[in-house]
Amino acid sequence: MVIIIEDSSMFDEDSKDHRSKAKDALLEWVRKKTRGCFSTSEVLRKLEGLDVRDFTSSWRDGFAFNALIYAIRPELIDLRRISRMEVRERLENAFNVAEQHLGVPRLIDAEDVDVTKPDEKSIMTYIAQFSRRFPDLPFGSINKEHGELLRWLADTRQRLTHVIEAPIIDIQAEYKEYVKQVKEFVEKQKQWKAFERKESKSPHFPGEKLKELKDQFDDITHSMNRWRHKLDTNLPGDLRQIVEWIYRAEDVLARGINFDSSNLAPEENLQRFNELNEEHMTIFTDKEVVSTKFQRLKRDPSIVNQQIAIEHLTNLDERLNIIMNSSDERGHYLDFEQIHWKVQIYFAQLEHLMEILNKKQGSIHQTEQLYYEYKRKIHDEKIIVTIESLLPELTRKAQSYSQLRKKDDQTSKGFNAYCEYVRKTLKSAAIDLKTKEHMLQETMDNWKIYLSSYDQLERWLTEGDQVLLRSSEEKF
Numbered sequence: 001m002v003i004i005i006e007d008s009s010m011f012d013e014d015s016k017d018h019r020s021k022a023k024d025a026l027l028e029w030v031r032k033k034t035r036g037c038f039s040t041s042e043v044l045r046k047l048e049g050l051d052v053r054d055f056t057s058s059w060r061d062g063f064a065f066n067a068l069i070y071a072i073r074p075e076l077i078d079l080r081r082i083s084r085m086e087v088r089e090r091l092e093n094a095f096n097v098a099e100q101h102l103g104v105p106r107l108i109d110a111e112d113v114d115v116t117k118p119d120e121k122s123i124m125t126y127i128a129q130f131s132r133r134f135p136d137l138p139f140g141s142i143n144k145e146h147g148e149l150l151r152w153l154a155d156t157r158q159r160l161t162h163v164i165e166a167p168i169i170d171i172q173a174e175y176k177e178y179v180k181q182v183k184e185f186v187e188k189q190k191q192w193k194a195f196e197r198k199e200s201k202s203p204h205f206p207g208e209k210l211k212e213l214k215d216q217f218d219d220i221t222h223s224m225n226r227w228r229h230k231l232d233t234n235l236p237g238d239l240r241q242i243v244e245w246i247y248r249a250e251d252v253l254a255r256g257i258n259f260d261s262s263n264l265a266p267e268e269n270l271q272r273f274n275e276l277n278e279e280h281m282t283i284f285t286d287k288e289v290v291s292t293k294f295q296r297l298k299r300d301p302s303i304v305n306q307q308i309a310i311e312h313l314t315n316l317d318e319r320l321n322i323i324m325n326s327s328d329e330r331g332h333y334l335d336f337e338q339i340h341w342k343v344q345i346y347f348a349q350l351e352h353l354m355e356i357l358n359k360k361q362g363s364i365h366q367t368e369q370l371y372y373e374y375k376r377k378i379h380d381e382k383i384i385v386t387i388e389s390l391l392p393e394l395t396r397k398a399q400s401y402s403q404l405r406k407k408d409d410q411t412s413k414g415f416n417a418y419c420e421y422v423r424k425t426l427k428s429a430a431i432d433l434k435t436k437e438h439m440l441q442e443t444m445d446n447w448k449i450y451l452s453s454y455d456q457l458e459r460w461l462t463e464g465d466q467v468l469l470r471s472s473e474e475k476f
Helices: 013-038 042-046 063-072 079-083 087-101 120-133 144-165 171-199 207-232 237-255 266-284 287-298 310-357 364-380 383-404 410-468
Strands: none
Touching: 013 063, 013 120, 063 079, 063 087, 063 120, 144 171, 144 207, 171 207, 171 310, 207 237, 237 266, 237 287, 237 310, 266 310, 287 310, 310 364, 310 383, 310 410, 364 383, 364 410, 383 410
């Protein structure tokens, strides 16, 4: 119901009949709004004078104005606080809140209402603004579109709860009803997204209300999935086996990579990706067998429109195609990550070795330790040789993944960039390490010469000190 009272001309003597109808309609709207509000609040039920009977004395104390706002936006009015306010303060509170949060212009002042007999026309004109902005909507709705979405969500939630719990009488007929509901849900989601974009910029629409709507749409999505699962798992024979495999596959694909590799050591990442790859192989090794079996059932006239609706079969077919493509991509991704972290174990050791070799050399003992560490990593453990042997496989895995993706895919770029980084680092490291090896050997040789010369010098100095201590006769 929308009551439109444009201006005071509606209250001329020539329009008494119209005035009476508009007044009665507006009063009924107010009573309907605030009546639902009273029943929700113990505080309001105890307050006197809340039975709105007119557009004069019923509004004098300010409770009716605040009650109307509360009925529209409960979070804007603290019922206990307004019950302790003085009349003028209560009126000011209502007018300020309505203007600042509901966008209702302040057409009257507190002193105009706090009189023996407030002006009926002024109050009706002011209240009519609320009816235009907030017509007959569910409790707590902000505007018409918000109310429509709330009403649809409530109705759909109730309907889905019933259908999910009810036994299946005719699976083909029910699946067609499911398809119909999906189409309606998609349209409502589009409406919700447009509404969210618009109202997120509005100063009069609270962010928590948008979040509530999002949460409710998420709940409907969950219920729709439950309904589909009910229909899928009630298919007979081979179809049910295929459906069970589809759900296992979708679950694995939906989980993705559920850890942050940047926070783990290369050894831990290798172990995690080995486990993921093993799980992947367990599920998807049989995917071609499943696909072939499903294609056979699709062509079986005793199945199509007999055991399963064509819409249901089409949905399963689409989901299988998505699984096939996604599992291929995921398989190639895991293949690369396995070899990537195997390389990174050795590559991290190489980077660490380069880091310590670039530090200033200390005593002969420290230099010898560096040299032995160099020999152990390069000659004994052969980390350079090992990385070089893994690099062709690493590059091949990166290329295999890239062939499945677009050229501008960030993951593909990252894989190829890593291969190039390893290749360049190995090339420069091979030259640099040779230089470091010669430098360490030269440094150790110099230390040996220095220490040997130092011993000879120290003996000569000691002998010289002894000669200096002799008497003149002894010196000669």
